[in-house]
Amino acid sequence: MEQNVLTDTNLVGYGEKYVGKVRDVYRQPERLILITTDRHSSFDRIIAHIPWKGQVLNQLSVWWFDQTKDIVPNHVIAIPDPNVTIARVCTPLPIEAVVRGYITGVTDTSLWTHYAKGKRDFGNFTLPDGLQKNQKLERSVFTPSTKSDTHDQTLSPDEMVASNIISRGLIDTIEAVATALYERGAAVAAERGLILVDTKYEFGIDAGGELMLIDELHTPDSSRFWEASSYEERFAQGMEPEYFDKEFLRLWFKEHSDPYRDETLPQAPADMVEELSRRYLSIAERITGEPFEPGATPILKRIADNISSYAVH
Ligand SMILES: Nc1ncnc2c1ncn2[C@@H]1O[C@H](COP(=O)(O)OP(=O)(O)OP(=O)(O)O)[C@@H](O)[C@H]1O
Ligand SMILES: [Mg+2]
Structure with missing residues (x-):
């Protein structure tokens, strides 16, 4: 064959x-x-x-x-x-630049997990009371994490600077760039009837000292996508959105x-x-x-x- x-x-x-x-x-x-x-x-x-x-x-x-x-x-x-x-x-810069437009997730590091436990102040943004799982955020949020072989840790930009992981100037630039990338991605996805829920960017510095987007971009491995057409109705009914799902294979294992x-x-x-x-x-x-x-x-x-x-x- x-x-x-x-x-x-x-x-x-x-x-x-x-x-x-x-x-x-x-x-x-x-x-x-x-x-x-x-x-x-x-x-x-x-x-x-x-x-x-x-x-x-x-x-x-x-x-x-x-x-x-x-x-x-x-x-x-x-x-x-x-x-x-x-x-x-x-x-490569030692961070994963995560941007989220919706509050969701079930893992330890997900925004919804922290919020459900009562967290409102995330350092670089605060969330209001009363949000529901999978709700669209008023504006996207930047939740960078460290890159580590064992487990990634979400830190606010201030904490990253304080721990000497990255400079103030660079993390501020990355926040602005990552947010712009997310907004572009979300707009393009919306034209295709998809919601770009959240995503992760990797950046690097090239030989000339310039900031570059590296690795992969807005793929189902680095990003979460939901079906736009059924989102509102399902959200109103407390149902999970229709999503790109690879979970079934994990479950089988x-x-x-x-x-x-x-x-x-x-x-x-x-x-x-x-x-x-x-x-x-x-x-x-x-x-x-x-x-x-x-x-x-x-x-x-x-x-x-x-x-x-x-x-x-
Ligand atoms: N332009 C680039 N310059 C340097 N490193 C890059 C560049 N683009 C991608 N990489 C790195 O190449 C690797 C791509 O491999 P892959 O996506 O399989 O890795 P991964 O499983 O996500 O991470 P790991 O490195 O932990 O195995 C990543 O480590 C990524 O950071
Ligand atoms: Mg990778």
């Missing part, structure tokens, strides 16, 4: 390889070869490979980078292949394994993997308004051909 899933890469002559959860990154002095694979992570490990997910994430990010380049420069140099971005090497402990995991059911693939494709098609065109297979061979001019020697 044709290989139609990109699990990992092992390219020689393209620089030092760094393996992220989703991306394989080949580092050269001035540029990175960022290959977005089909790996799907959860519980801090790879739980499945989702056909076309890497292509979807790469192309959707590229699309958004183009839509927002008037707000802030980004790391994109070239896209030689559907799964590959040639990017400017930057020094929770039911069929101990994903934080088991050395090897069972294989996800093929129909669930296909369903998730369809969801990634369809949300990307909705956002961009362009039909998804699968790249040629085998993917790895195609990538090797397409990036050959970026070899280091």
